[in-house]
Amino acid sequence: MTNNCFSGYKDLIEEDDLTLIWVSRDNIKPVRMQSEGVFNTRYGSFPHKDIIGKPYGSQIAIRTKGSNKFAFVHVLQPTPELWTLSLPHRTQIVYTPDSSYIMQRLKCSPHSRVIEAGTGSGSFSHAFARSVGRLFSFEFHHVRYEQALEEFKAHGLIDDNVTMIHRDVCRDGFIIKRGDTTSYKFPNNEATASLNANVVFLDLPAPWDAIPHLDSVIATHEKIGLCCFSPCIEQVDKTLEALEKYGWTDVEMVEIQGRQYESRRQMVRSLDDALERLRDIKRHKLQGVERRKRMFSNTIDSNDDKIEKRNGEGIPLTEKAKFNPFGKGSRIKEGDSNYKWQEVTKVETEIKSHTSYLTFAFKIIDKSRDDEQFNEILQSKKDQSKS
Numbered sequence: 459m460t461n462n463c464f465s466g467y468k469d470l471i472e473e474d475d476l477t478l479i480w481v482s483r484d485n486i487k488p489v490r491m492q493s494e495g496v497f498n499t500r501y502g503s504f505p506h507k508d509i510i511g512k513p514y515g516s517q518i519a520i521r522t523k524g525s526n527k528f529a530f531v532h533v534l535q536p537t538p539e540l541w542t543l544s545l546p547h548r549t550q551i552v553y554t555p556d557s558s559y560i561m562q563r564l565k566c567s568p569h570s571r572v573i574e575a576g577t578g579s580g581s582f583s584h585a586f587a588r589s590v591g592r593l594f595s596f597e598f599h600h601v602r603y604e605q606a607l608e609e610f611k612a613h614g615l616i617d618d619n620v621t622m623i624h625r626d627v628c629r630d631g632f633i634i635k636r637g638d639t640t641s642y643k644f645p646n647n648e649a650t651a652s653l654n655a656n657v658v659f660l661d662l663p664a665p666w667d668a669i670p671h672l673d674s675v676i677a678t679h680e681k682i683g684l685c686c687f688s689p690c691i692e693q694v695d696k697t698l699e700a701l702e703k704y705g706w707t708d709v710e711m712v713e714i715q716g717r718q719y720e721s722r723r724q725m726v727r728s729l730d731d732a733l734e735r736l737r738d739i740k741r742h743k744l745q746g747v748e749r750r751k752r753m754f755s756n757t758i759d760s761n762d763d764k765i766e767k768r769n770g771e772g773i774p775l776t777e778k779a780k781f782n783p784f785g786k787g788s789r790i791k792e793g794d795s796n797y798k799w800q801e802v803t804k805v806e807t808e809i810k811s812h813t814s815y816l817t818f819a820f821k822i823i824d825k826s827r828d829d830e831q832f833n834e835i836l837q838s839k840k841d842q843s844k845s
């Protein structure tokens with residue numbers, strides 16, 4: 459039984475659970491439930507004891523300070539996606555539109571043994587940890603290494619399938635030896651860890667310096683997938699050179715442009731509407747010219763339209779603006795049955811994506827065929843077709 463709170467589900471919120479409190483879309487707070495604790499918001503305070511024992515997903519309401527209204531939050535079970543939205547930022551992070559795409563391109567599964575460098579804020583590490591067999595995460599910044607290690611321990615990832623290594627991978631590569639600063643537990647007879655990685659993810663300023671070190675830690679008999687996450691096209695260029703030099707193939711660079719499409723109705727404007735609008739503009743222009751001419755020749759008097767329309771205090775009265783299909787004017791409710799409408803799609807640009815270019819590459823070190831294994835597979839296929 460693992461205490462990894464990011465995998466598996468439970469129904470009820472218990473003491474000491476890490477919960478994610480959803481205040482609003484951009485305000486999700488990780489909170490560990492302690493019966494004495496209180497979650498404070500600007501609307502009021504939520505005692506943890508009122509949350510413990512409730513089902514995950516519950517809405518918790520309190521009366522707001524100084525008024526008779528209610529404030530509420532939702533208490534959610536952690537997932538890697540929600541963690542990405544709520545984690546303490548120690549660095550730039552990888553967001554879900556990128557991490558989900560990368561994992562499917564690299565065919566991540568429980569069979570995957572992943573090398574990640576650097577760990578940073580651990581956003582992608584949580585997503586990897588849920589889906590893959592084993593994750594080896596390298597970080598060279600000592601404080602960040604310690605913070606990530608503590609966090610991953612608290613989330614149950616270290617006991618489960620994640621190993622943290624304090625290392626400058628560009629200088630010292632990826633081999634884990636006894637005596638290194640790492641959470642790796644060496645079995646008695648092992649001097650070096652066998653990484654045998656089949657997936658590599660590099661989120662580093664200089665991935666081209668790490669690429670030459672990979673051959674000694676990747677699996678030799680299968681196809682290895684690699685992704686480099688780089689914000690600048692110059693970095694992509696240097697990475698491509700290193701990939702080519704070190705025998706990586708099927709190289710492709712991709713960028714994710716996340717968009718949310720919203721369906722709306724837009725008023726259908728006719729040619730007559732456009733002509734009427736042009737006439738209206740012309741009319742106003744002529745009226746203005748006339749008025750200015752009269753002002754210059756001092757012939758403007760109380761018969762003038764504009765001057766006549768003032769209230770008792772001398773404040774000009776303006777006519778209620780008529781509907782104008784092309785700009786300012788009285789507003790028409792979307793879908794008003796007096797007008798014609800068509801369905802359109804509007805793009806919302808709020809989604810956080812394209813933080814970087816994604817360079818993918820693949821490699822098979824040993825392409826020789828294991829005849830014994832091949833014959834076994836062939837035989838089992840023959841047996842299957844007979845039965």
Ligand SMILES: C[S@@+](CC[C@H](N)C(=O)[O-])C[C@H]1O[C@@H](n2cnc3c(N)ncnc32)[C@H](O)[C@@H]1O
Pocket residue numbers: 549550551552553575576577578579580581582583596597598599602625626627628629661662663
């Ligand atoms: C942008 S952050 C990674 C963010 C991470 N992917 C996430 O989703 O939270 C880059 C990290 O790489 C680390 N780093 C940079 N160069 C490194 C190197 N040569 N070896 C190991 N880590 C390195 C930095 O300290 C930093 O924490």
